[in-house]
Amino acid sequence: MKIHSPSKIGVFWALLAILTLYGCDRSSAPQTHFYYWKSNAHLGELEKETFEALQAEKLYLRLFDIDKKPGAQPEPVGVINAFDTTGLNAAYIPVVFITNRVFSGLAQEEIKQLAVNTHQLIGQISEKSKLVNYDEIQIDCDWTNSTQSAFFAFLEHLKQLSNTEISCTLRLHQVKYKESTGIPPVDKVYVMAYATSSPLEDTELNSILDLALLEDYLQTINEYPLxxxxxxPLYSWAIVTNHLGEKKLINGVSIQELENENFERKNNETYTVQQDVxxxxxxxxxxxxxKVETISPQLLRETKSxxxxxxxxxxxxIYYHLDSLFLKRFSIDDLKG
Incomplete structure (x- = not known):
C-alpha cells in the first residue's frame, strides 16, 4: 500500500490554521496597566523598567483621598505631591478615593458641592503636574445600600462638570449583589479582584486573595451590564495580633523580613515575636x-488563568500597584496578561 505524502497546498493550509489560532490567542491576551498609590510620588528605575517591559500604556494615578470626620464637612487628605508626568511614557488617569462615610447623610446641595470641589482639586493638581489631555476620571469608593443614592448622584454631577468619561471601582460584593447595591451611572467599572475577606477575622484564608472565594463572588460577572x-493585587501585609486579641495591619511586609532571630515560625505564614522589635x-x-499575607507568582498566574x-x-x-517593594517579587513573565 502506497502512502501518499501530503500535498504542498495541504501543508500550507495546515500551517496557516495553526498560525491563525496562535495569533488569536496572542491578540486576546489582556493588556496590563498599573495603579500608582503614593502621596510622596516618585517613580524609580524598577517601576519604569517594569512598566516599559510590559508595554503598559496607562497609569491610574491616585491624586488624593476624601474623608469626613464626625460633624465636619468632607475634606481632601493625602494629596499627592508634584508629580513629574514626563518621566514615564504613559496616559495618566486621575483617581480619587472617597470613603463611604463621606456620603452618609449628605443633602443634595452638599453632594453637588462635593462634586464641584473634587473637580476643582483634580484640575489644580493636574495643572501643577502637567497632567493634561486625560479622557477619564476614576472614583474609588466602597459604597453601600445606604449611601448608594448619594454616591450615584455625585458621579452624575462630576460627569456633567468634567465633560469626560467617569469610571468607578467595583468591589466583589457589588458584583454578586448588584440588584441591591445598584449599577453606578458611569461609563466603565473596574472589578477589584482582591480583598476577598476581612484581615481582621480569625481564618486560615489569605484575606487579600482567596481564589475559591473570588470565584464565588464572580459567578455572574459576565451578566454585569457595564x-x-x-x-x-501585588501587595502584601502583616496582620499583627497582640495579647488582647486586637489586630493591626502593617503594609508591605514579606516573609523574608521575619526570617531572623526576632521571630519564630508557627506555620507557613504565621510567626511569634520572640523579643520586642x-x-x-x-x-x-x-x-x-x-501573619504575613502576600500574593505569590503562582497565585497570580492561577487568578489570571x-x-x-x-x-x-x-x-x-490593572495591577495594584506600581511599587518596587512588590514588583521585585515578580518576573516580567509573571506579570504578563
Whole structure:
C-alpha cells in the first residue's frame, strides 16, 4: 500500500490554521496597566523598567483621598505631591478615593458641592503636574445600600462638570449583589479582584486573595451590564495580633523580613515575636503573633488563568500597584496578561 505524502497546498493550509489560532490567542491576551498609590510620588528605575517591559500604556494615578470626620464637612487628605508626568511614557488617569462615610447623610446641595470641589482639586493638581489631555476620571469608593443614592448622584454631577468619561471601582460584593447595591451611572467599572475577606477575622484564608472565594463572588460577572476591566493585587501585609486579641495591619511586609532571630515560625505564614522589635515603624512586643499575607507568582498566574477562562468580553488588567517593594517579587513573565 502506497502512502501518499501530503500535498504542498495541504501543508500550507495546515500551517496557516495553526498560525491563525496562535495569533488569536496572542491578540486576546489582556493588556496590563498599573495603579500608582503614593502621596510622596516618585517613580524609580524598577517601576519604569517594569512598566516599559510590559508595554503598559496607562497609569491610574491616585491624586488624593476624601474623608469626613464626625460633624465636619468632607475634606481632601493625602494629596499627592508634584508629580513629574514626563518621566514615564504613559496616559495618566486621575483617581480619587472617597470613603463611604463621606456620603452618609449628605443633602443634595452638599453632594453637588462635593462634586464641584473634587473637580476643582483634580484640575489644580493636574495643572501643577502637567497632567493634561486625560479622557477619564476614576472614583474609588466602597459604597453601600445606604449611601448608594448619594454616591450615584455625585458621579452624575462630576460627569456633567468634567465633560469626560467617569469610571468607578467595583468591589466583589457589588458584583454578586448588584440588584441591591445598584449599577453606578458611569461609563466603565473596574472589578477589584482582591480583598476577598476581612484581615481582621480569625481564618486560615489569605484575606487579600482567596481564589475559591473570588470565584464565588464572580459567578455572574459576565451578566454585569457595564464594560469592565480587572484590577489584581501585588501587595502584601502583616496582620499583627497582640495579647488582647486586637489586630493591626502593617503594609508591605514579606516573609523574608521575619526570617531572623526576632521571630519564630508557627506555620507557613504565621510567626511569634520572640523579643520586642520594630517592623516597618510599628513596635511589636514579645508574644505578639504576625501573619504575613502576600500574593505569590503562582497565585497570580492561577487568578489570571481563571479570568481568561471565565470572562466572555475583552478586558485589561490593572495591577495594584506600581511599587518596587512588590514588583521585585515578580518576573516580567509573571506579570504578563
Amino acid at each position: 464594560p469592565f476591566d480587572v484590577a489584581l 520594630f517592623v516597618r515603624g510599628m513596635w511589636l512586643n514579645k508574644g505578639f503573633t504576625v 481563571y479570568f481568561r477562562k471565565k470572562l466572555k468580553q475583552p478586558y485589561n488588567l
